[in-house]
Amino acid sequence: MFAAAPVAVIPAHNLMVFLLQLGLLLGLATVLGRFSVRFGLPALLGELCAGILIGPSLLANVAPGLSAWLLPGDPARFHMIDAVGQLGVLLLVGLTGMHLDLGFIRRQGRSAGWISGAGLLVPLVLGTGIGFLAPAEMIADGVDHTVFALFFGVALCVSAIPVIAKVLMEMRLLHRDIGQLILSAAVIDDVVGWLLLSVVSALATAGARTGQAAVTAVALLAALVLVAILAGRRAVAAVLRAADRGAGNLTTIAAVTVMLLLSAAATQAMGFEAILGAFVCGALVGSSPDLKVAKLAPLQAFVAAVLAPIFFATAGLRMDLTELSRPPVLVAGIVVLAVAVIAKFAGAYLGARIARRSRWEALALGAGLNSRGVIEVIIAMVGLRLGVLTTASYTVIVLVAVVTSMMAPPLLRFAASRIAPTEEEAAREEFFDALQSTGGESGEKPGGETGRELVTTAKEA
Numbered sequence: 215m216f217a218a219a220p221v222a223v224i225p226a227h228n229l230m231v232f233l234l235q236l237g238l239l240l241g242l243a244t245v246l247g248r249f250s251v252r253f254g255l256p257a258l259l260g261e262l263c264a265g266i267l268i269g270p271s272l273l274a275n276v277a278p279g280l281s282a283w284l285l286p287g288d289p290a291r292f293h294m295i296d297a298v299g300q301l302g303v304l305l306l307v308g309l310t311g312m313h314l315d316l317g318f319i320r321r322q323g324r325s326a327g328w329i330s331g332a333g334l335l336v337p338l339v340l341g342t343g344i345g346f347l348a349p350a351e352m353i354a355d356g357v358d359h360t361v362f363a364l365f366f367g368v369a370l371c372v373s374a375i376p377v378i379a380k381v382l383m384e385m386r387l388l389h390r391d392i393g394q395l396i397l398s399a400a401v402i403d404d405v406v407g408w409l410l411l412s413v414v415s416a417l418a419t420a421g422a423r424t425g426q427a428a429v430t431a432v433a434l435l436a437a438l439v440l441v442a443i444l445a446g447r448r449a450v451a452a453v454l455r456a457a458d459r460g461a462g463n464l465t466t467i468a469a470v471t472v473m474l475l476l477s478a479a480a481t482q483a484m485g486f487e488a489i490l491g492a493f494v495c496g497a498l499v500g501s502s503p504d505l506k507v508a509k510l511a512p513l514q515a516f517v518a519a520v521l522a523p524i525f526f527a528t529a530g531l532r533m534d535l536t537e538l539s540r541p542p543v544l545v546a547g548i549v550v551l552a553v554a555v556i557a558k559f560a561g562a563y564l565g566a567r568i569a570r571r572s573r574w575e576a577l578a579l580g581a582g583l584n585s586r587g588v589i590e591v592i593i594a595m596v597g598l599r600l601g602v603l604t605t606a607s608y609t610v611i612v613l614v615a616v617v618t619s620m621m622a623p624p625l626l627r628f629a630a631s632r633i634a635p636t637e638e639e640a641a642r643e644e645f646f647d648a649l650q651s652t653g654g655e656s657g658e659k660p661g662g663e664t665g666r667e668l669v670t671t672a673k674e675a
Contacts, residue, residue: 224294232294235284236524239264239295239531243523256619258587261523262612265530270605275536285531299528302521303592304492308474309514310404311496312505325395329565330402333583334371336561338410340553341370349542352607357418364414365602369594369611370554372407373400374587374619381585381623385630392575392633396582399562404589408493409435411593412486418600419485434484438494446498454504466509470499487596529591529612532598537606547610554614555621558584574632581625590615 224232246260266272274281285292345363353362378400387393416431450473457469474492481491499505538544559580566576594611597603603611 228291228294231284231286231291235295236298238268238284239527240520240524242267243527244519247523254623256587256616257523258526258591258619259616261526262530262533262591262616264523264527266533266535267530269531269533271533271535295524295528298521299525300488302517302525303595304474304478304488305471305513305517306522306525306588307489307592308470308478308492308496308499309510309517311493312500312510325566325569325571326398326402328569329395329562329571329579329583330399330406332565332568333373333399333558333562333579334403334406336564337554337557338367338371340367340557342367344370344550344553348607349546351537351540351543352546352604352610354601354604357602361414361418362602365418365597366607366611368407368410368414369590369597370550370557370586370614371403371410372586372589372593373403373558373583374585374589374615378582378585378587378622381582381626385623385627387626387630390630390633390635392578392630395571395575396579399579399583403583407589407593408490411596412481412490415487415596415600416485418602431485435486438481438484438486438490442494442498446494447502450495450498451502451504454499454502458504458506463509463512466506467513470510471513473499489592489596526588526591529595532595532605533609533612534605535609537609540606543606543610547613550610551614551617554586555584555618558618572633574629578626578629578633581622581629584625585619585622586615587619588615590618 242264243261246263247257248260250260250263251257268281268284270281273284342363345366346359348362348366353359378396382393382397387396412435413428413431416434417427453469453473454466457466460466474495477491477495478488479491481494482488538547559577562580562583563576566579567573571579591612594603594608594615597611598605598608
């Protein structure tokens, strides 16, 4: 028998540059993220700026030699830091899935369905239309135009739960009916958005123009959801019970991380995106009665403080703001931003009016759901990795995520200030204040609604 050749280790210089990249990106992302929060802006903005500063937008133009040394063009070396970012986004999406409260959506009933449905459909249709009209500079070579247009529509129709929840908490709107309605509609947006992304990503991977690939993707997706409901719940519960017998938090953290990664690998093997598997697994873990949320606090802290900022900083590395100096790209960017904002507002407003909500409630819903934030950045990264987007179209989509996240707080504050609180909302406010003062781990809201999910989701952002 022949002995297998030993696996080559990372050369010393490459390892040094890799560690320098990680340290620099995380340091800049942390500082700029805190700086953004201090000025009332999403931390996401500062974390993206960390990558923009040392990426092709700035450093490559100011000091090309230093840029080439720090960020070499060798794909294998760049993939090392990319892998860390991918690990971060998988865990981030998994933890987001754990905070879903499907019972909360059911309690909102008809209103949440109308608002989310119209708020998804209008920007999806208009975004797809914009995708068909996009200039050649924004479409990658060899990509089917229909797939690109559908991908663009999905990118514009989503909403970002972490940003929305944080804004609602900071504005003391979580206890209000309008705040709970915004959050429930955002949860539906999130779930549908991941499913749509998976179908479009499967189409991009198949490279098919016909509907056969779409039918296959939908069938596989339905099978995945069915298996998750029928067998996934039991499997997750069994693993959590076994992990709970371990000492301290470490066994539970390891067990949850393993389940998230294996689920991500499974959906990747099926032709979907790995983040879908992480999201579905996270939802199963979060809905399990065997989960002890407090045991995952160290994992959430590490992902929020280290892995997620690195991911968003690497997302900033992919942006090239100099692309906006090209007139077709600049015009397309302005049009895309305008359509994204108008379509989301129009869809949410229409759905709210159908659900017989007041004019100011409809405007508040549009303002809240307009924030794309984290979710749209992740979708843009997927599109770039699949080769659907060019650097120009990727840059435009990420800018939409940033601008809409910055717009949400002032617009929501303006509309919500014109909605008079009810007596029930005043009672919930007292509960909310008491919950915050005791750490937010237990308690019942008036009307039987649990408050832990709302507070935890907002804190996680």
